[in-house]
Amino acid sequence: MAPILTIRDLVKTYEGGFQALKSVSLDINEGEVFALLGPNGAGKTTLISTICGLVRATSGTIRVGGHDAQRDYRAARKMIGLVPQEMPTAPFELVEDTVAFSRGLFGLKPDRELVERILKDLSLWEKRKGPIMALSGGMKRRLLVAKALAHEPKILFLDEPTAGVDVELRRDMWRLVGALKTRGVTIILTTHYIEEAEEMADRVGVINKGEIILVEEKAELMRKLGKKLLTLSLGEPLDRVPDALVHHDLILSEDGTSLTYTYDTQAERTGITALMSDLAKAGIRFHDLQTDQSSLEDIFVDLVKRG
């Protein structure tokens, strides 16, 4: 698929000299959900803000649907919707007015039906005649999504969409992203909740200290870097790992009732067969076993530490 967003050698140095982005290059494919992961201060928001025109790039190019984001900013920006991280709203404006305002800003004629559909989709229809300040935090976040969707963007940026949000709203947000993806909207979200990326993303990019250190299909990433854990629940507790098994690098739980073995699914030999036979030889019986795949979180922490 052709990239809908192309970023080349993007550099942003703030006035104080702080380099928030160090030559970032990135392609986003049409219709995908891309998760941008990174610790606080890694440059996630600066990258999004630069693409959306809130921050001036020091150098480099951004092309949105083939349009240069600087020279042809009108065409480029029309394709983009942005839901920022903070929840900036004008407290006294009415809900339906503010959504109509967003549509107008993007140069489109009023469309009551569309606004109605968006507000209904986001469960804000009942609140449309009230001022924004009467909304709860979760509603405000949904309102910002509604505003960003009011001009029917092809690309939607969600900057930390579920930061400080309760479980239910987080699930709502995930459902919404799923629905938008079905409609063909390209979604780029930043998060530091790994489970969010794991749940929603097709591809994952990791940014740290202003550099993209990795871009990978999520499944591929998890497969490549994925380690598995084998946990054995023992019949009788042990007080230490028997000498015959020490070379397997087993970890004994504190209460002595389970042993954990770590193996790499990509390695030529996982060592599981050898472990099993050694266990049998040592006369250690177990009544259950369980395997776990390491989460994106482990992978991520690993990467950022290495970076």
Add this chain to the structure above:
Amino acid sequence: MNFQAMKAIYLTEMARTRRTVMQSVISPVISTVLYFVVFGAAIGSRITEVDGVSYGAFIVPGLIMMSLMIQSLSNASFGIYFPQFTGTIFEILSAPVSFFEVTLAYVGAAATKAILVGLIILTTASFFVPLQIQHPVWMMAFFVLTSVAFALIGFIIGIWADNFEKLQFVPLLVVTPLAFLGGSFYSIAMLPEFWQKVTLFNPVLYLISGFRWSFYGQSDVSLWLSLLVTMLFLCGALSVIYWIFKTGYRLKP
């Protein structure tokens, strides 16, 4: 041109006026009317006429001019400051709209409101004092040019200000004193010679003088000088705005 966007900003600003009609329309009208009623009655009983015009009528143009300047300035500065304060400015900055269009919409809305307030004051004044408008076209020209120039200045202040104190500083501590000292309540011919010279350095004097001329055909300084100073305000503000646009000052880091 993104006319829809300009319309959206303009209408949102006008909706804000409707929500705050007490503060943005009624209160400036009442306070200005109080000036010419009270001053007109109190001082008018001692100074009956200035250059053949009754004192109550004489002060009306100056008061309207003062109200126009303060209203357009505060409206525009608050209009662009508030979205920065709440953070909603992000939406305008990320929209396919040029800085020129944004400026035009905010300044247009602020000037509209100021002109509205000015016209209400003018109408109200006509009930209390014997007004005459000898040069209505000139009057409207000064009306509109001053409103636009000060709305532009207000727009700059709104971008520059990073707290409410800075936002209030110029209307309260610069424009109001200059208007009081620029001949709102007197003709500078009534001042000692030294203070007449000093007053000539006050740019607001030229605005008030020209505006008053359009009413009564009398002025402290020449009409063309008044027009020139008005245009200087306008061009000065426009060049600062052009610079803001070029550098992204405060709005785009």
